Amino acid sequence: MTEEEKKLLLDLARRSVEAAAVGESAPELPLDDVCRRTGGAFVTLKASGLLRGCIGNFSGTGTLGETVRSMAREAAVSDPRFIPVSPREVENLTIEISVLSPMVRIKADDVLPGTHGLYIRRGHRAGTLLPQVAAEEGWDRDTFLAHTCMKAGLSPEAYLEDGTEILAYTAEVFSENETGKED
Numbered sequence: 001m002t003e004e005e006k007k008l009l010l011d012l013a014r015r016s017v018e019a020a021a022v023g024e025s026a027p028e029l030p031l032d033d034v035c036r037r038t039g040g041a042f043v044t045l046k047a048s049g050l051l052r053g054c055i056g057n058f059s060g061t062g063t064l065g066e067t068v069r070s071m072a073r074e075a076a077v078s079d080p081r082f083i084p085v086s087p088r089e090v091e092n093l094t095i096e097i098s099v100l101s102p103m104v105r106i107k108a109d110d111v112l113p114g115t116h117g118l119y120i121r122r123g124h125r126a127g128t129l130l131p132q133v134a135a136e137e138g139w140d141r142d143t144f145l146a147h148t149c150m151k152a153g154l155s156p157e158a159y160l161e162d163g164t165e166i167l168a169y170t171a172e173v174f175s176e177n178e179t180g181k182e183d
Contacts, residue, residue, distance in 0.1 A: 001099070005034040006174045009068050013043050013095045014176070016072035021087045026069050035065025040100040042130060042171075043071040045085065045093050052093060053079040056130075058100060058119070058169070068097060096175035098130050106168040108159050111141050116168040118148040120159060127152030131171050 001009075008030055015027040029035050041064060042056025053075035060067040072095070077084040085093065103119055111118065113134035120127055127148055134144040145166070146156035158164050 001034065001172060001174070005032070006097075008032055008034060009064070009097055009099075010095055010174070010176050012065060013068050013072035013097060014090075016069045017045065017076040017085065017093065017095065018087075018090050020073040020076040021085045021090050026073060029063070029065040029069065032065075035063055035068075037064040038062075039064050039067070041067045041071060042098040042100070043068060043075045044096040044098070044130075045075050046096065047089065047093055049094075052089075053082050053085065054130075055079055056098065056100070058103060058128075064099065094176050096173065098132070098171040098173045101170045103167040103169045106166050108141070108145055108166060111145060111166070111168060113139055113141055113144045115170060117171055118144065119167040119169065120145070120148045120152050120154070120164060121167075122152070122154055122158055122161070122164040125153045127154075130173075131169075132173050 012027065012030065019026055038060055040056065040058040040060045042054060045053040055071050055074035055078065057067055057071060061070045115131060117131040118129055129148045129151060139147065145159040149156055149158040159166055
């Protein structure tokens with residue numbers, strides 16, 4: 001993605017968070033090619049470097065623009081781990097977008113922490129961690145796999161068991177800090 005496309009998606013996400021925080025309708029989608037693409041994305045909100053919300057969709061909710069707009073709203077007001085973002089918080093949030101590749105089945109030994117995001121499922125339980133999580137935490141392969149299992153509500157060793165499916169994806173990750181937003 002070009003820097004301009006990244007800025008456009010980050011601006012869309014910010015306007016979506018602002019609207020959600022005050023209970024307004026979602027903003028109009030820009031008529032830009034990047035917004036018309038298809039694909040999945042996660043939107044992560046951070047306050048003072050700490051997670052404040054993160055919601056995503058692997059296959060998208062239509063176009064990439066629709067997905068970013070929807071996931072930004074959801075991260076702001078519907079992440080079950082947090083209370084909704086208040087209007088006074090919005091200006092202090094930093095927004096990060098992860099545009100996802102399609103998922104592929106992978107063996108545990110082939111997982112590359114910091115490159116792959118993981119989606120692990122077994123039965124009705126499933127969990128994911130984005131590629132940047134392993135890098136931020138300094139996790140090795142086994143630790144990354146174990147934490148993804150635990151996020152799915154499974155035992156840390158579930159990735160070693162028959163019947164557990166490991167899927168990997170990559171992400172183009174960018175944030176307001178990288179595209180010029182002042183801290």
